[in-house]
Amino acid sequence: MDVNVRVAGEAGQGVQTxxxxxxxxxxxxxxxxxxxxxxxxxxxxxxxxxxxxAADRELFSARRSADLVVALNGxxxxxxxxxxxxxxxLLFDGKADPPVVGINFTETARQVSQSGxxxxxxxxxAVFSVLGYDVETLCDYLAVEFKKKGPEVVExxxxxxxxxxxxxxxxxxxxxxxxxxxxxxxxxxxxxxxFALGAATAGLKFVAAYPMTPSTPTFTYLAALADEYGIVVExxxxxxxxxxxxxxxxxxxxxALATTSGGGFALMVEGLSLAGxxxxxxxxxxxxxxxxxxxxxxxxxxxxLKFAINAGHGDFARAVYAPGTIEEAxxxxxxxxxxxxxxxxxxxxxxxxxxxxxxxxxxxxxxASRPIDRCILENPPADYMRYAVTESGVSPRAIPGGPAFVxxxxxxxxEDGHITEDLEARVRLQDKRLRKLAGMAAEAMxxxxxxxxxxxxxxxxxxxxxxxxxxxxxxxxxxxxSVAMVHFPQVFPLNVKAAYAALSGPGAARRRVTCIEGNAxxxxxxxxxxxxxxxxxxxxxxxxxxxxxxxxxxGRILR
Amino acid sequence: xxxxxxxxxxVAWCPGCGDFPILETxxxxxxxxxxxxxxxxLCSGIGQASKLPHYTQANxxxxxxxxxxxxxxxxxxxxHSLEVVVxxxxxxxxxxxxxxxxxxxxxxxxxxxxVHNNQVYALTKGQASxxxxxGYVTKIQTHGVAxxxxxxIAVAIAxxxxxxxxxxxxxxxxxxxxxxxxxxxxxxxxxxxxxQPCVTFNKVNTYKWYRDRVRKVDSSHDPYDRMKALALALxxxxxxxxxxxYRSKRPTFESQLPALSKGPLVSQYA
Numbered sequence: 001m002d003v004n005v006r007v008a009g010e011a012g013q014g015v016q017t018x019x020x021x022x023x024x025x026x027x028x029x030x031x032x033x034x035x036x037x038x039x040x041x042x043x044x045x046x047x048x049x050x051x052x053x054a055a056d057r058e059l060f061s062a063r064r065s066a067d068l069v070v071a072l073n074g075x076x077x078x079x080x081x082x083x084x085x086x087x088x089x090l091l092f093d094g095k096a097d098p099p100v101v102g103i104n105f106t107e108t109a110r111q112v113s114q115s116g117x118x119x120x121x122x123x124x125x126a127v128f129s130v131l132g133y134d135v136e137t138l139c140d141y142l143a144v145e146f147k148k149k150g151p152e153v154v155e156x157x158x159x160x161x162x163x164x165x166x167x168x169x170x171x172x173x174x175x176x177x178x179x180x181x182x183x184x185x186x187x188x189x190x191x192x193x194x195f196a197l198g199a200a201t202a203g204l205k206f207v208a209a210y211p212m213t214p215s216t217p218t219f220t221y222l223a224a225l226a227d228e229y230g231i232v233v234e235x236x237x238x239x240x241x242x243x244x245x246x247x248x249x250x251x252x253x254x255x256a257l258a259t260t261s262g263g264g265f266a267l268m269v270e271g272l273s274l275a276g277x278x279x280x281x282x283x284x285x286x287x288x289x290x291x292x293x294x295x296x297x298x299x300x301x302x303x304x305l306k307f308a309i310n311a312g313h314g315d316f317a318r319a320v321y322a323p324g325t326i327e328e329a330x331x332x333x334x335x336x337x338x339x340x341x342x343x344x345x346x347x348x349x350x351x352x353x354x355x356x357x358x359x360x361x362x363x364x365x366x367x368a369s370r371p372i373d374r375c376i377l378e379n380p381p382a383d384y385m386r387y388a389v390t391e392s393g394v395s396p397r398a399i400p401g402g403p404a405f406v407x408x409x410x411x412x413x414x415e416d417g418h419i420t421e422d423l424e425a426r427v428r429l430q431d432k433r434l435r436k437l438a439g440m441a442a443e444a445m446x447x448x449x450x451x452x453x454x455x456x457x458x459x460x461x462x463x464x465x466x467x468x469x470x471x472x473x474x475x476x477x478x479x480x481x482s483v484a485m486v487h488f489p490q491v492f493p494l495n496v497k498a499a500y501a502a503l504s505g506p507g508a509a510r511r512r513v514t515c516i517e518g519n520a521x522x523x524x525x526x527x528x529x530x531x532x533x534x535x536x537x538x539x540x541x542x543x544x545x546x547x548x549x550x551x552x553x554x555g556r557i558l559r
Numbered sequence: 560x561x562x563x564x565x566x567x568x569x570v571a572w573c574p575g576c577g578d579f580p581i582l583e584t585x586x587x588x589x590x591x592x593x594x595x596x597x598x599x600x601l602c603s604g605i606g607q608a609s610k611l612p613h614y615t616q617a618n619x620x621x622x623x624x625x626x627x628x629x630x631x632x633x634x635x636x637x638x639h640s641l642e643v644v645v646x647x648x649x650x651x652x653x654x655x656x657x658x659x660x661x662x663x664x665x666x667x668x669x670x671x672x673x674v675h676n677n678q679v680y681a682l683t684k685g686q687a688s689x690x691x692x693x694g695y696v697t698k699i700q701t702h703g704v705a706x707x708x709x710x711x712i713a714v715a716i717a718x719x720x721x722x723x724x725x726x727x728x729x730x731x732x733x734x735x736x737x738x739x740x741x742x743x744x745x746x747x748x749x750x751x752x753x754x755q756p757c758v759t760f761n762k763v764n765t766y767k768w769y770r771d772r773v774r775k776v777d778s779s780h781d782p783y784d785r786m787k788a789l790a791l792a793l794x795x796x797x798x799x800x801x802x803x804x805y806r807s808k809r810p811t812f813e814s815q816l817p818a819l820s821k822g823p824l825v826s827q828y829a
Contacts, residue, residue, distance in 0.1 A: 206633060206636065248630030252634040401597065411621065
């Protein structure tokens with residue numbers, strides 16, 4: 001069983017603080033937690049919500065209805081009334097008429113702690129009471145969480161939590177059935193934290209970005225990790241500068257990353273092409289948002305697939321990864337650096353607001369993984385040529401400051417890196433660069449199949465849609481449907497052979513195939529069709545700025 | 560011995576181009592400054608000035624138009640034991656890359672930026688540049704340039720750039736001395752704007768035009784006096800001051816990065 005708690009209010013009211021408090025406290029109780037956020041592009045006001053779903057089994061998706069809504073203002077109360085599940089409860093910060101339960105969190109916090117700031121702790125106490133959880137478990141968590149801030153802060157928080165629970169009992173708030181915790185499961189991470197940790201452990205030494213939602217949390221976590229891992233974090237004057245900086249940084253010899261969203265990536269495109277030409281191992285994290293133009297800055301979408309694959313003038317090799325889970329955000333960030341360095345060409349890793357903000361407890365990610373191999377030629381000979389023609393297309397890469405000159409040019413160049421208009425050299429060097437694609441394609445990640453591979457109905461997805469799609473498969477399988485998911489963690493180069501094996505082959509004609517993605521034009525289905533991997537499949541699309549949920553996918557499939 | 564121009568190089572400059580004396584003087588300055596060329600990185604953009612790195616001996620990052628400064632900034636941050644010099648034109652530095660010019664000066668990153676300023680876009684065949692004078696007529700600006708010229712010296716001083724100088728390609732001894740001062744600058748970002756006649760497309764700002772106007776900054780000038788430096792920076796037209804115009808002392812970008820306290824980033828890779 002699972003329970004879904006939705007905290008909602010305006011920006012600046014502590015929606016996120018309350019939500020994070022519940023996530024961490026529930027995780028500490030041995031529950032599996034899955035939390036998502038929906039917010040507006042503003043610093044104050046508006047309507048933001050933070051969902052905390054907890055269960056006695058692993059979760060992969062949010063849920064439309066909430067068993068317990070905590071409304072921090074009147075707008076949230078009115079807007080979210082319809083979200084309350086049958087038998088659910090709506091708590092409101094203030095006076096209320098039944099069935100809404102009124103508890104004045106802010107006023108209570110003022111009475112107990114002489115400040116309204118701890119209203120979120122009062123609310124959390126009330127939530128614990130309604131769910132039938134022992135508020136002392138919350139208090140234990142608060143004691144650990146606020147230990148650094150001193151005993152006075154701990155005591156005030158504990159008193160606020162206890163008072164919140166008392167008030168819920170005093171006003172006789174109905175109770176909500178909630179799952180029972182077990183042994184604590186792993187550690188809570190957000191997708192953004194996993195991306196950052198993946199990059200830091202990979203050996204990142206230089207990250208440049210111009211802040212842009214939803215990539216900014218990863219940039220911020222990297223700044224928090226910078227001292228420990230020895231990373232230079234530079235807020236560039238614009239995205240053009242950021243991408244050219246990471247080109248310079250990789251040329252000089254260290255792994256480097258730029259984080260951005262669609263509009264910023266658009267500005268980086270010339271630099272992406274530069275990295276292709278100079279054969280530099282840059283990594284760009286592209287956290288998509290619904291577009292075109294500025295679009296919906298704080299909402300989610302998967303609209304930049306074609307853009308990521310095709311960005312840049314001219315032909316050059318690249319790898320594009322699309323992690324589906326928190327664990328994959330970490331692992332594929334590392335893999336992006338590995339591929340970029342092995343093949344000396346850009347790698348792009350795709351995210352979106354849903355994946356960036358999702359919080360969940362997973363097996364601890366290794367914070368001490370070994371840095372990746374930069375594949376640097378340590379002692380180049382005196383007649384070293386940066387772009388020596390090789391069979392694999394990969395030329396030994398030296399860095400400046402050693403015994404040989406390292407010469408790179410955005411113009412077409414000779415093997416030694418110097419500018420040329422020798423058209424035979426042009427073909428020779430372009431062929432050399434593009435030969436890397438063969439090696440990259442041979443190493444491309446196969447799609448992951450979840451469920452019976454010979455299922456009658458295949459749900460195909462890429463990137464963060466893994467999560468709701470996986471829940472949909474579980475719901476459908478529990479009904480007795482023959483269904484499986486085929487998820488692509490790498491969208492370029494495509495592992496065509498494995499994709500074909502998963503989606504085509506014997507019996508394919510009798511199968512139902514549905515491509516599920518967060519855009520309006522079925523970009524991934526088009527890509528699969530381009531490679532002849534799928535034929536005339538069904539499309540299940542969403543582009544209203546919100547993530548799919550498992551139950552929503554099921555509902556739309558069965559409709 | 561450093562070759563002046565590799566004999567197998569197909570040099571793309573016109574005979575008489577102001578870039579030749581800049582290249583020749585640059586090689587002399589590097590030798591005089593005792594710089595080990597293995598530790599020298601030349602970053603350039605696109606344009607005739609940006610081809611200079613191909614005609615000498617050094618590590619080369621010949622990147623995109625307008626973008627040598629961000630690349631050079633990162634090279635310096637990643638390996639601050641390298642000598643990093645940007646050699647680019649007025650279009651690269653003041654036009655396409657104007658934003659980077661501003662912010663690199665703010666950072667005070669320890670790179671030297673040598674701008675070949677010929678007041679015209681030569682590689683694209685003669686359009687106005689950000690430093691073209693008012694009224695300058697081209698095939699595009701047929702009624703003459705209507706926007707006031709960008710004043711790199713004054714902008715740099717306004718941003719408290721730690722080294723601001725101007726020289727002239729037609730006075731190689733002055734250019735050598737000024738380049739040497741720039742290369743010796745240890746306090747961060749150094750701007751050297753070099754007046755560079757374009758013999759093909761700029762028939763106004765010729766060697767003679769510059770020679771009649773350049774005035775060496777008087778030895779009594781105190782480059783640390785910001786207001787006097789600004790007064791010199793605002794002079795243009797009948798008299799064009801050349802020499803070290805402004806200096807300032809403030810911490811370099813590299814010195815403020817905690818990650819570099821254990822030595823160059825590139826040597827910290829485990």
